[in-house]
Amino acid sequence: MKKLRLGIIGLGAQGGAYAGFITEGKVPNMEIGAICDIDPEKKKLAAEKYPDIPFYDDYIALIESGDVDAIVTCVPHYLHPEMGINALKRDVHALLEKPAGVYTKQVKELNDFAATKPELTFGIMFNQRANELYQKVKSVIDNGEIGGIRRTNWIITTWWRPQGYYDQSAWRATWEGEGGGVLVNQAPHQLDLLQWIAGMPKKVYSNVKYGYQRDIAVEDEVTALLDYGNGATGVFVTATHDIMGTDRFEILGDKGKIVVDDSKKVTIKRLKVPEAEMSAKMDMQDVMKIFMGTGAADIYDEEVLEFENVWGAQHTDVLKNFAANVLDGTPLLAPGSDGIQGVALANAIHLSSWLDKEVELPVDEDLYFAELNKKIEEEKTALVQK
């Protein structure tokens, strides 16, 4: 079997994990072509663990080496678009780590360039799209099984991080280093899943807390109110200070409801008759019968599904799918161009809180970029004053 030669840029936690998966044979259609890192410690590590694999301390050299067919960008968020463009420009396939970038202006450049290279594979590590649970939820919605969406509500506060996490490196949880907090680092998967499953909202209003429970410049808590423009609404809550974290995703539709608990259990209620029809036909006596008696069970069927998650399995699925797309044209689960949606959502949530008003999507990308740069400047001034 022909194997895709992957260049791993960045041998940190994520890059190291991918190198491990590939070495252990968990991605049968992939091999490590080369590794790149600017940190001398990582060079030593690579020499010990992967002595036969070429190592570069310049990612352009890796791309141009001829050792790799594709790259994966396990580096700080800001660098993802630039590295993606530089790979595609040299006819090397690109798999981006999430998020696709920090601001849409940057991600749009990447997408525009990628569109000029349709013969190359451009993917993004939205490993949660490989999660069978969310695939099931998406198929139930796409098949119209619960009808048009009326309301979404996701509380995802299972991203607990102690202060020590933020203090590990100077770039962490800074505007200059990461371009945001929980929205950019921890929650991009849920932002992507939310839009993948329920579509993009038209308007966003947010209440974002910057350095609320942690000594950081960026956000550690987010409450966002979404308006889908067709009457449907949504709520998205995330935080890094809830050690008893909640993960509860509810979608109400015209013909049913889905509740996902802890990304493990899905409860699907399918109404036998669409709600609008029940509303039109029933009087209060019928209502009393349903709610006081045993009638409730008769109005919908309930399906409860439990899924077992193995950490890493979804990452290897995305790696396999990416390689298969290059090798035999298997459709991509997470096309790279999709990455802009989650970034657009995160940008809108930030911008609403900065402007203290509801914003329309897509937000003005130049305005966002200017406001982000203001935060970076403020942060530098604050550091100098410390």
Place this chain on the structure above:
Amino acid sequence: MKKLRLGIIGLGAQGGAYAGFITEGKVPNMEIGAICDIDPEKKKLAAEKYPDIPFYDDYIALIESGDVDAIVTCVPHYLHPEMGINALKRDVHALLEKPAGVYTKQVKELNDFAATKPELTFGIMFNQRANELYQKVKSVIDNGEIGGIRRTNWIITTWWRPQGYYDQSAWRATWEGEGGGVLVNQAPHQLDLLQWIAGMPKKVYSNVKYGYQRDIAVEDEVTALLDYGNGATGVFVTATHDIMGTDRFEILGDKGKIVVDDSKKVTIKRLKVPEAEMSAKMDMQDVMKIFMGTGAADIYDEEVLEFENVWGAQHTDVLKNFAANVLDGTPLLAPGSDGIQGVALANAIHLSSWLDKEVELPVDEDLYFAELNKKIEEEKTALVQK
């Protein structure tokens, strides 16, 4: 035992239920002193069911009859404050049905007048305050068992009402007849419980849907984002179009979390060490131990309580408590003056959606009244054009 003689104003569903409870002896310290209704059908009904009880078709006559020590106002919302004032003015105790009124300007007049009559009992039918489940939740918060509140989140969409419910009477779900929809009619209990347990927010932003899934002028869906002014936030969602209604109330505190499911089950997690202290002391290795291993159980104790609700039991508890306050000074569970808080919250949620911006509490009561009257005028014009 001495009994309080209650004058029931309005013999509709609610007034009829109270008459039934008292007649059946469920409120041992109360008897029906008189009944009032302007509907001749209700007069006939009273003559059949309560032939020995004086009947009035003018509530002032009932108050002045000498037949009653107190009244309860089972009449349209707008009339509650006026009736309360007229009773207290004549030295008759007053128990108001919820909501205390439709707009705070009106409720404030009532409260101001009631304050001049401290010797009289002035209560409100917040029967959910008699619910042991919510009493438990309040005591856990008040005792500081989960520390300061960081976040509240209540989805209460169990208020399903079909179109036929709204079509029963011309006044239903109109600005002139009720002054609002789900916020004024169905959700006042939760608005009161929310502020009773977690305090009043300082600012509110809302997305309110008027006539979204029903042919009504007022709101059938509400999403409100609360800001408590000290960093804490909240979300309140309610609707009348979800036949598979959700009732889930979550409170995150510095030292624990409470989750109430279906107003029946309470899960209380109490951290052994406050979250801020865990954040200060733990590194990511400790975190991995907790989340990957079996350590999670060690960081908190979990208590799960189930409560059985019997419809009506809480109403009789409030009636008993009200009578006991008059007869022997037992402290009131729901003082009438508390009623303004839920009205203030509902007004703020409406006003934010009308002005399309976040509003501070208390909202400008004259502005709210003026905006409400605009809605009433628009509604009249729309009716004429039909």
